[in-house]
Amino acid sequence: MHEFSLATNVLEIVSEAVQKAGKEKVISITLEIGSLAGIEKEALISALDCMSEPLTADTKFEIVDIPGIAYCINCKKEYPTDTLYSLCPICQGYEKQIISGKEFNVVKIEAE
Ligand SMILES: [Zn+2]
16 A cells, blocks of 8 residues: 555645645645556545545545656657556557656645
């Protein structure tokens, strides 16, 4: 359940930002999660829900999905992918760089 440690990180980032801004209550948190980041969104949300502190008691969690995109080293084309183990659909090459899809970021915190 690494979602629990991710949730802990998120809440740390959020409470630090909120304290710095002198706010008391978090209304919503927007997270960016890449489809290749290996994160179970439902598990993360329920981890966040059950860890909720007074600060985030009524917080709404929003998730922005980032699609996976790989760059084929062999034929130098980009292609969409849902897994790290995909083959290039054009040349069947395996060697690739992941261009996007590994994101895990807190992108927005709304507080009052
Ligand atoms: Zn290729």
